[in-house]
Amino acid sequence: MVEARIPHSLQEALILMSQATYTIVNGATDLLVQKRSWSGTIPKFSQPPLYIRGLKELDYICERSGMLEIGATTSLETILHHPKTPKILQHIILTMASPAIRHQATLSGNIQNASPAGDSLVGLYLLDASIVLHNRHHERVISIQDFIVDVRKTMREADELITKVVLPIDKFSQCAYTKVGPRKTDAIAKVAFGGLIDIENDRIRDIRIAFGAVYKTVLRSRKIEESLMGKDRSAVPEMKHVLLEGYASLIQPIDDQRSNRWYRKTTALNLLEAFLDSISR
Amino acid sequence: MKFQPDIGTPIPRVDAKEKISGAAAYINDIDMPGMLYAKTLRSKMAHGKIIKRHYPTLPEGYAIIDYRHIPGTNIVKAIYEDWQIFPVDEVRYIGEPILLVVGENKDVIIDILEAIEITYEEMEPQFEWIDSVIHYHYEKKHGSRPFADANRIIEHTYETGYQEQAYIEPQGMIGYLDQDKMTLIGSIQCPYYVKNAVLMALGWENERVRVIQAHVGGAFGGKEEYPSLIACQLAMAVIQVNKPVKLIFEREEDIIASTKRHPAQIAMKAAIDSEGHIMALKVHVGIDAGAVIGLSGVVLSRAMIAATGAYTIENLDVTGDVYRTHSVPTGAFRGFGAPQMMFAIEMFMEHIARNLGKEPLAYRMAYVAKQYDLTATSGTFRDPILMQKMIEEAMKRSRYEEKALQYQNLHRYQGIGMSFFLHGCGFTGSGEATTIKAKVRLRREASGVVHILIAAVDMGQGVRTAMRKLVAHMLEVPIDQVIYDLPDTDCVPDSGPTVASRTMMIVGGLVARAAQRLGMEPQIAVEIEETYHQPSEIQWDEARMQGDAYPAYSWGVNVVEVAVDPVTGEVSVVGAWSVYDVGKAIDTLMVRGQADGGLAQGIAYGYLEVMRHHQGKIQQRNLTDYIIPTAADMPPMETYLFDNPYAYGPYGAKGVGELTLVGGAPAIAKAIEMAIKRQITKIPVTPEMIMELMTHGED
Numbered sequence: 001m002v003e004a005r006i007p008h009s010l011q012e013a014l015i016l017m018s019q020a021t022y023t024i025v026n027g028a029t030d031l032l033v034q035k036r037s038w039s040g041t042i043p044k045f046s047q048p049p050l051y052i053r054g055l056k057e058l059d060y061i062c063e064r065s066g067m068l069e070i071g072a073t074t075s076l077e078t079i080l081h082h083p084k085t086p087k088i089l090q091h092i093i094l095t096m097a098s099p100a101i102r103h104q105a106t107l108s109g110n111i112q113n114a115s116p117a118g119d120s121l122v123g124l125y126l127l128d129a130s131i132v133l134h135n136r137h138h139e140r141v142i143s144i145q146d147f148i149v150d151v152r153k154t155m156r157e158a159d160e161l162i163t164k165v166v167l168p169i170d171k172f173s174q175c176a177y178t179k180v181g182p183r184k185t186d187a188i189a190k191v192a193f194g195g196l197i198d199i200e201n202d203r204i205r206d207i208r209i210a211f212g213a214v215y216k217t218v219l220r221s222r223k224i225e226e227s228l229m230g231k232d233r234s235a236v237p238e239m240k241h242v243l244l245e246g247y248a249s250l251i252q253p254i255d256d257q258r259s260n261r262w263y264r265k266t267t268a269l270n271l272l273e274a275f276l277d278s279i280s281r
Numbered sequence: 282m283k284f285q286p287d288i289g290t291p292i293p294r295v296d297a298k299e300k301i302s303g304a305a306a307y308i309n310d311i312d313m314p315g316m317l318y319a320k321t322l323r324s325k326m327a328h329g330k331i332i333k334r335h336y337p338t339l340p341e342g343y344a345i346i347d348y349r350h351i352p353g354t355n356i357v358k359a360i361y362e363d364w365q366i367f368p369v370d371e372v373r374y375i376g377e378p379i380l381l382v383v384g385e386n387k388d389v390i391i392d393i394l395e396a397i398e399i400t401y402e403e404m405e406p407q408f409e410w411i412d413s414v415i416h417y418h419y420e421k422k423h424g425s426r427p428f429a430d431a432n433r434i435i436e437h438t439y440e441t442g443y444q445e446q447a448y449i450e451p452q453g454m455i456g457y458l459d460q461d462k463m464t465l466i467g468s469i470q471c472p473y474y475v476k477n478a479v480l481m482a483l484g485w486e487n488e489r490v491r492v493i494q495a496h497v498g499g500a501f502g503g504k505e506e507y508p509s510l511i512a513c514q515l516a517m518a519v520i521q522v523n524k525p526v527k528l529i530f531e532r533e534e535d536i537i538a539s540t541k542r543h544p545a546q547i548a549m550k551a552a553i554d555s556e557g558h559i560m561a562l563k564v565h566v567g568i569d570a571g572a573v574i575g576l577s578g579v580v581l582s583r584a585m586i587a588a589t590g591a592y593t594i595e596n597l598d599v600t601g602d603v604y605r606t607h608s609v610p611t612g613a614f615r616g617f618g619a620p621q622m623m624f625a626i627e628m629f630m631e632h633i634a635r636n637l638g639k640e641p642l643a644y645r646m647a648y649v650a651k652q653y654d655l656t657a658t659s660g661t662f663r664d665p666i667l668m669q670k671m672i673e674e675a676m677k678r679s680r681y682e683e684k685a686l687q688y689q690n691l692h693r694y695q696g697i698g699m700s701f702f703l704h705g706c707g708f709t710g711s712g713e714a715t716t717i718k719a720k721v722r723l724r725r726e727a728s729g730v731v732h733i734l735i736a737a738v739d740m741g742q743g744v745r746t747a748m749r750k751l752v753a754h755m756l757e758v759p760i761d762q763v764i765y766d767l768p769d770t771d772c773v774p775d776s777g778p779t780v781a782s783r784t785m786m787i788v789g790g791l792v793a794r795a796a797q798r799l800g801m802e803p804q805i806a807v808e809i810e811e812t813y814h815q816p817s818e819i820q821w822d823e824a825r826m827q828g829d830a831y832p833a834y835s836w837g838v839n840v841v842e843v844a845v846d847p848v849t850g851e852v853s854v855v856g857a858w859s860v861y862d863v864g865k866a867i868d869t870l871m872v873r874g875q876a877d878g879g880l881a882q883g884i885a886y887g888y889l890e891v892m893r894h895h896q897g898k899i900q901q902r903n904l905t906d907y908i909i910p911t912a913a914d915m916p917p918m919e920t921y922l923f924d925n926p927y928a929y930g931p932y933g934a935k936g937v938g939e940l941t942l943v944g945g946a947p948a949i950a951k952a953i954e955m956a957i958k959r960q961i962t963k964i965p966v967t968p969e970m971i972m973e974l975m976t977h978g979e980d
Contacts, residue, residue, distance in 0.1 A: 038320065038531060041387045180849045183889060184913035188905060257900040263969040270848045
């Protein structure tokens with residue numbers, strides 16, 4: 001018999017977590033689906049669930065020291081409507097689940113789930129988001145890329161809680177995002193592509209490219225991105241072939257009940273090509 | 282006579298309030314004192330011999346129900362009787378129910394299920410379509426003989442996949458003993474199918490089984506024959522435990538184990554003369570029944586009879602086979618073989634024209650059936666056919682010609698497709714007269730209140746509203762003076778199952794006749810009965826599949842416009858227009874409701890709904906992976922109705938429910954063909970298939 005707990009403060013949550021190992025339940029929009037059981041029976045948790053969605057002190061989104069800070073229990077819908085939310089993240093949230101789910105689901109939940117098809121993760125990788133974790137005694141900050149290590153595996157320790165996500169304020173001149181799902185809404189991505197670019201006087205100051213659902217985590221290659229930094233936008237077409245080959249060698253999608261490897265890879269590269277074409281245009 | 286608006290003028294649904302407010306009791310809302318729960322143990326093997334069953338010692342109040350508890354016949358009564366209630370020593374598909382565990386506490390039931398060990402000896406499963414259990418053949422005029430003189434022969438094979446009914450409410454039923462009467466309340470389409478199945482399984486006399494319909498949250502054919510299986514199992518359990526027992530499927534269980542639309546492979550061959558005319562068609566329809574044949578033979582015959590769709594072709598040779606495999610049983614689903622066939626014939630007519638270098642629309646138009654033409658089975662289209670006008674209307678409303686011209690010539694990944702189709706109303710062949718023999722009753726009380734006594738089920742299509750409206754309109758009384766309770770076999774006669782687009786035309790026709798007699802009856806408190814008689818001009822030879830397969834046909838035209846994303850292969854449906862001849866709409870708004878839902882389901886069958894099995898195991902097992910369209914996937918749909926009253930339908934009404942589904946898939950497939958300039962022979966046309974065709978396909 002496991003005992004569910006509903007802490008009333010962050011402090012209480014962290015104390016509980018220092019004493020026992022809990023399954024953190026935030027918006028529960030994914031977790032309760034994973035734990036579904038015969039209707040009328042209680043979902044089976046191997047560890048006691050700790051319900052944090054009601055923690056008001058983590059329900060905020062604000063600008064601080066030139067960064068955007070998003071508390072762990074802030075709903076996706078709230079994030080969507082905040083004026084400082086980066087455009088790419090707005091685009092992504094609009095493709096996530098359904099309005100009802102977006103009112104309940106959270107960004108930190110999507111992060112902790114660490115699904116290869118996690119929609120928000122593409123945006124967070126592109127933005128170099130930082131994840132802030134607390135345990136009873138200390139706080140640490142870790143980049144999203146280092147935080148997610150594998151399919152559904154993160155660096156979070158058992159006594160740690162994601163308390164906030166920190167994003168830079170948008171500085172990109174152009175952003176692109178495509179989620180390829182089996183239908184227009186309420187769907188899990190077969191492939192996702194995101195691109196950010198900052199161009200000044202036709203020169204690429206910053207470029208970032210990420211793919212979702214084609215690798216065990218979101219795929220982003222700083223090495224390939226660097227090869228484009230400082231280049232004139234007119235140089236992109238001649239580099240296109242090498243860039244496509246570069247990503248083609250990294251993309252490793254799977255065959256499953258939702259799509260197939262060939263389609264995922266072909267589509268991912270098509271999306272990249274369309275993005276590269278849009279730069280030189 | 283009082284002023285009465287036209288029968289078709291929309292009225293609010295009689296059950297809208299109770300359904301919207303949540304007051305309507307669906308099966309899972311019903312609880313009874315002392316009620317127990319049942320859960321099914323299912324085969325994990327596609328084909329295997331049961332060597333040993335190890336059952337744990339059961340706590341007090343818990344029971345395991347298996348084949349040993351069947352007092353009557355271990356067969357679910359259906360058309361082809363090969364559906365075992367519980368297997369004895371061989372399992373034939375993954376998900377086959379082996380036994381029920383019954384008890385009070387669900388967690389304990391799960392523990393018992395986990396403690397049960399079934400030892401199998403694995404047997405070779407068969408997934409190829411080689412074991413033909415039913416084979417049919419018919420010819421029209423010279424059959425395939427014209428092929429010998431053909432100038433050219435064109436052939437293509439068309440494939441369609443599974444489709445899941447995806448009703449919102451999964452399968453479910455409650456059984457209990459009322460005195461010594463077995464009583465079943467369920468989410469069902471056909472109360473008397475369930476009753477007759479339970480009677481045979483129990484071997485009891487007629488009066489001792491009673492079936493009551495609960496509110497039904499969607500069915501689409503999925504609750505036609507399948508609930509009979511659950512009812513038989515539940516009845517065994519009720520006898521053993523002598524308490525009410527509730528059995529409700531979980532969604533994944535429902536998807537894995539319940540019937541779906543038959544996958545089909547349809548080989549079409551045309552003999553073409555020197556002018557490019559079709560001399561004859563040779564058609565072979567193969568359908569996958571899965572491990573149980575059940576009513577697959579009737580599905581096959583409906584498909585075969587629809588071999589020429591909405592066209593008239595002079596000579597035909599049509600064969601078909603029902604194949605048995607070790608996969609989940611397929612069964613009834615809105616359209617019942619017609620959606621598969623309509624896809625094949627509609628694409629084939631288009632492909633013949635293209636192969637001959639002719640303009641497809643003009644080529645197809647020349648073959649559209651006309652009144653007094655012979656049907657595929659050499660019956661006669663006796664009633665007027667309005668297709669020429671309906672096609673013109675559809676083209677005008679959708680601006681078809683202008684768009685088609687533009688999209689054909691430009692490479693902009695846009696397309697528009699138009700399908701022509703018909704649907705035979707009522708049971709195939711002489712089923713209505715020989716098997717169903719529908720009976721209806723109207724009873725007027727001294728207070729003037731009229732009861733409609735029929736077994737038709739409202740599963741969301743609105744039949745309770747439509748029937749009450751019909752009777753109220755005919756008797757010129759307010760609708761609240763007409764009562765139509767949820768059917769209960771102890772109270773209503775067997776008016777037949779709620780299937781085959783028959784409810785308004787056949788059952789409604791009888792109700793209207795009874796109402797007419799009631800209207801003339803001087804005595805107030807009186808009961809009127811009507812029984813179905815086949816119109817004498819309708820003749821059907823079952824063995825040779827010759828004659829009038831249906832008393833009447835509904836007709837339709839669908840136009841679907843799409844945009845394909847060349848980067849991802851994704852399809853957006855940007856427009857949909859429909860024109861239907863359903864005789865006469867008893868309520869135009871309800872017909873539109875059917876039309877929107879049917880078209881969405883039909884279009885989605887063509888491009889969205891993917892379901893496959895791997896070694897007998899269904900891969901898309903929930904509504905996250907099995908994709909049905911949302912409102913965001915469908916454009917606004919425009920529907921136009923043409924009146925064409927049918928003599929024996931009430932106010933001229935014919936069938937509606939299935940018609941609106943059967944044309945969606947070919948319409949969208951044609952639109953996608955136009956957009957990507959590639960030939961499509963298989964549905965669903967997924968982005969994966971589109972990408973493959975665009976990369977490697979032929980023009």
